[in-house]
Structures are given as structure tokens and as C-alpha cells.
Amino acid sequence: MDMSRRTVIAGAAAAGITAATIGSAHATRGRTPVKSLFGKLADGTKVYSWSLANGGTRMKVLSYGGVVQSLEIPDRRGHYANVSLGFDNIEDYVASSPYFGALIGRYGNRIGKGQFTLDGKAYQVNVNDGANSLHGGAKGFDKRVWDVEPFTKGSDVGLHLYYTSVDGEMGYPGTLKVKVTYTLTKYGDWRIDYAATTDKATVVNLTSHVYWNLAGEGSGTIENHELKIDASRYTPVDSGLIPTGELAPVAGTPFDFRRSKRIGEDLREAHQQLLYGKGIDHNWVLDKGISPRPEWIATLKDPSSGRTLRMASTEPGLQFYSGNFLDGTLVGTGGKVYRQGDALCLETQHFPDSPNKPSFPSTVLRPGQTYRSTTVHSFSR
Template sequence: METSRRTVLAAAAAAGVTAAAASTSHAANATSATNSTKGRTPVKELFGRLTDGTKVYRWTLENGDTRMKVLSYGGIVQSLELPDRHGRYANVSLGFDNLEDYLTATTFFGATIGRYGNRIAGGRFTLDGTTHRLSVNDGENSLHGGAEGFDKRVWDVEPFTNASGAGLRLHYVSADGEMGYPGTLRVRVTYTLDRRGDWRIGYAATTDRPTVVNLTNHAYYNLAGEGSGDILGHELRLAASRYTPTGKGLIPTGELARVAGTPFDFRHAKTIGADIRTAHEQLTTAKGYDHNFVLDKGVTARPEHAATLRDPESGRTMRIATTEPGVQFYSGNFLDGTLTGPSGRIYRQSDGLCLETQHFPDSPNQPSFPSTVLRPGETYRSTTVHSFSAR
């Protein structure tokens, strides 16, 4: 039902540190979080300029034991710093230390994705009898909103602190026809870092014409630390008994296949490398995992558990709860050694992974999938919460 699509709640978060805060001890951070009812005031600095002179800013936030830096360009999470079991911090999100690399890369590191997360077959869909042709940027398909999706836009950013924490409200107006999508879409994405250090992302959008919407965040995680090597030893659990197999161009076939007895069974935690080299047609086609997992909970009014990721070496653990019905697990298959991160080390295959909460890929062309249609008078809402610990 389309109306069930709108039941998801909007929320918000982002965090990071100033240079001075970066030297603050783990114990001092914990004391600050205990003694204050608010997160630290977000700090703004110039990060760079686009070729037309448009300024791009970086916002630094911190709360609990979590630190985060966010760019106004693409709503990109440039870094996410977490302590290990010994209180030692590391940036666990892949990215770049300069704007130029973000402008040219096609990896979507840390970006807000829209209007439509994931692929739409043939770069087209039909809604209410009208066929809309989209920007094609992945073979014959449209990926993550097209060649200039939300990840390539400069967002208006409003910082805030309140009793719940500290964060940013990012605003963008997508014009009617942008990348081929109908309707003027007014979007608000809210990043909130609460007192526990949980990172909440809340999405909200309205339209003046019927359209489709599927927003997500495209952070690449390595809980051992950016530039530390591959994630094949990470342990992953997904609350999903089914997944959507793909065919040509990694477009879903429409089947909801059972994970039982396949390399796609993450219902109980296992290392990502345990089955990734298995001679399974789906793994061969995608060069690893790049599949939408169908969460057993479906669409929910409040965020419910979707995934748990743990690095045994550092003890860092990330738990993801969402209102969305799916999560795209991507094992960094196309990182090919051509990109260099802030650590000065190059990124190779499986040096990071994505867990993108979402509605399913190609839903506008798959009537059996949960609807992604948004109509005038409705509000798209979605919430995802990332909780962190180390033991």
C-alpha cells in the first residue's frame, strides 16, 4: 500500500570533532556527555569551492563517544570516529580529505542518495500512465538518482542543539524534471547525534506531482579503521530470511528468494569472508555481495533491528535499526586501488562495506515490491538509527 510507505518517522544526526576536540581523552568525552544535556555546538568551516565558486562547508559534531564530520556537498559523512575497546579512536568511514576527489569519484562515499537509492531498470518507469525517462549512469540503468543525484548537490545546512543531542538539518529542493523525475521535491534530511552517541538519520519529503522517492545514506564502513585493510573478518548479522536475486545489470528479477542454505544467510552472525568466494551465480555476477536483503519486519512505524556489524579485533560494533523494509549489503566489490583515503592508503576490493537501508531496487517497475510512490498531500518519512559500542 502506498500509504504504508509514509508511516516512517523522520529524525536526525551527525557528529565529529574540532581539532582541539580531537585531542580530548576518551574519559573526558564520557564525563562531558554525562554532565551535559546537550551535544556540543556544531562547528562550521570552509572545506572548498565548486568550479563556479559555490562554497562547500564542513560541519563537525560530537556527542557521547561519537565524532562526525559532514559536508554541505552531498550531505556527505566525511568521517565517523569511534573508540575501540581500549578507548582508542579511529575513523571507520571511507572517504577523502579534499573536495576535488569527491567531485570526480563515482563511489558515493558517505553521501545522501536520491531521488532514488539503487537501480531503476532501463532508466525509466511508468506512473499513472506516463513514462518518465531518467538520467542513465550505470550501463543502461539509472543508479542512485542519476548522473547528478542528491550526492552531487550543495545542501542548505541548519545546525541545532537540544535536549536530545546535536545535529544538522539539511535542506534541498529538487526541481520538477531534475534527472527526469517528475514533481518539485522538497527534502529535509536530519542528522542527530544523541547523548549515547547514536547517529539518527531522519528523512522527510513532499512533492507537488506524483513521483517516486527512495532516500538512503551510502557510507562505507570499516570498523577496524579506514585504510586498515579489508572487512572480510567483520561479523555481520542481517534480520532477513529472503533477498532479491539480480539479473543483467544487477536489476532484481522480482523473486524474493530464501537465504536458507545459501551464502546469503546472515540470520546468525558470520564473517563476511566465510562464503564470499563460494561459486554461487549471484556472487559471481556481482563480484561479491551487492544485494537487497528483505527484512523480516517489513515497513515499520518505528525503527526496528535490521543489521549488526562487528569487528572482533577492535571490538567496535554497529547496530542498525530502521523503518525501511530492506537493506542493501554491498561488500565494496568495485574498489580497485585507484582511490586514496585520508590515511594515505589506497582502497582495494572489500576495504569497506555498505549497509544502505531502503525500499527495494527497481520498485517502480516491480508491482510486487513495496511501493515507493509519493503523491501531493503526502509526506515521505524514513528513519535509520546507528548505535555504537565496543567490547
């Protein structure tokens, strides 16, 4: 059965995304998530792995960082491969993970100099990326142990993940209560629903940091993957990868993915933005903007295997990172070394450094409000 015949059904319950045109062969009931011990932290805290399977997709999730440790999907011949980079032990996640598969917060992406002003008060958050703060600081949500609650609901299976970030953690104001739900649908789609509340005004930007290689982790470069992003503009950066504030057109630049093209097609051009990022590490301004329900935003395909990832989101931005800082020092789950360009990230988000850019969509969350965001990953072959 060709799983590419997916449709978006407007207003379909809370999900917003369905796959009504897929045959029943791929609409299988998932198994109850299975819990097992993955390892222990230095202080003795146990880290658990949860195995889920539904609709032809199989994944393992860790209580440490909400990490997607593996995600397996079939190719056009029905052969499975793990398409997400990761490690086979907790020690490597703690010591050297570049956010493999992790939940990111409080603030996904960068904040210039780790500084911002909110309601007239200046804040200094943890700096861990040169002069800037990246992905919530040196001990962001990716390095916290989450409470995990498995569930089955109708034909769906999944996990609720909970974490409370106390007032002042990594310098951020307010006690932030976070709930993230991972759902595997009967069609094999992976849906992420984020929610958070606070008791003080704060800034929030949550995302997922899966490193994708649709040919299989450890299989080599992703330069032959084909990518399409529904965005006519992007946010150029300075030498520290902080947005300048400009919303620049992608037309005539290596950042034009409005038509599907090979990732490697323009990757080695002598463009100043590519030099700053040692490749692509930029935010795309999605044409749809913020949406109440997930809308299609990007399609990634590996022609060799036929595996295709289609993404939908409520978010206004998408960070495309081409794996520029993988340096051959990390050994992944399959025993292969990860080198530059061996994977890519597609992080749905509000824009980097938004707390310092009033013209960007706001990331401020106040008491009485609930932060909500949804991203759907739809797999086909």
C-alpha cells in the same frame, strides 16, 4: 563502561530508540556544531564542513552531498579511529567518489533501463550505470550542495539538511522538497530522519551511502568483520544487478546472515549471484517489513577492535554491498589506497527497481503525502 548493554524501549517519544541502560559516563552533552570552509567547486560555490561530537562519537559532514566525511568512534581500549571511507578534499569528491558517505536520491539503488510508468505516463530518467539508472542518475543528491542548519535540542546535537529537486531534474517528475536530519544523541548514536513532499506524483527512495570499516578506514579488508541481518529472504538480480522480482530464501545460500558470521565465510563461493555482483551487492527483505518506528535489523562487528555497529530502521529493505568495485585507484582521508573489499555499505531502503515491480513495496509519493524514513546507527565496543 560496556556500551553493548543497549535496549530498545518501545514507544519512546519520537525517537523509538533509546539507550536507557547505559551509564552516565557515556551520556555527555554535545558541543554546538562547528562550521568551517572545506573547499570550493569549479563555479566558486563554497562547500562547508560541520564538526559534531556527542556521547563519544565524532563526525564531520559536508554541505556537498550531505557527505559524512568522517565518523570516529573508540575501540575497546578507548582508541579512536575514523570508520567511514572518504577524501580530504572536495576535488576528489567531485571527480571520483563512489558515493562515499553521501545522501542518495531521488531514487537509491537501481531502476532498470532508467524507465518506469506512473499513472499511465512513461518516464525516462538519467542512465548512469550501464543500461540502468543508479542512485538518482549522474547528478543525484550526492552531487548537490545542501543548505545546512545546525541545532542543539536538549542533550542532542545535529544538522538539518535541505534540498529542493526541481520538476524534471534527472528526468524525475515533480518538485521534491527534501529535509534530512542528522542527530548525534547523548549516547553517541547517529540517527537519520528523512522527509520529503512533492507537487506531482513521483517515486522516492532515499538512503545514506556510508562505507564502513570498523577497524578504521584504510586498514584493509572487512572480510573478518562479522555481520548479522534479520532477513529470511533477499531479492536475486540479473546480470545488470536488477532484481528479477523473486523474493528468494536465504537458507542454503551465501546470503544467509540470520546468524552472525564472517563476511568472508562464503564470499568466494561460485554462486551465480556473487558472480553477477563481483561479490555481494544485493537487497535483503527484512523480516520486520515496514515499521512505524525504527526496529533492529542488523549488527556489524569488528572482532579485532571490538567496535560494533547496530542498526535500526523503519525501512523494509537493506542493501549490503561488499565494496566490490573499489579498485585501488582512490586514496582516502588517511593517505591509504582503498582496494576491493576494504569497506562495506549497509543501505536502508525500499527495494531496487520497485517502480517496475508491482509486487514490491511502493515507492510512489503523491501531493499531500509526506515521505518519511528513519535509520539509527548505534555504536558500542
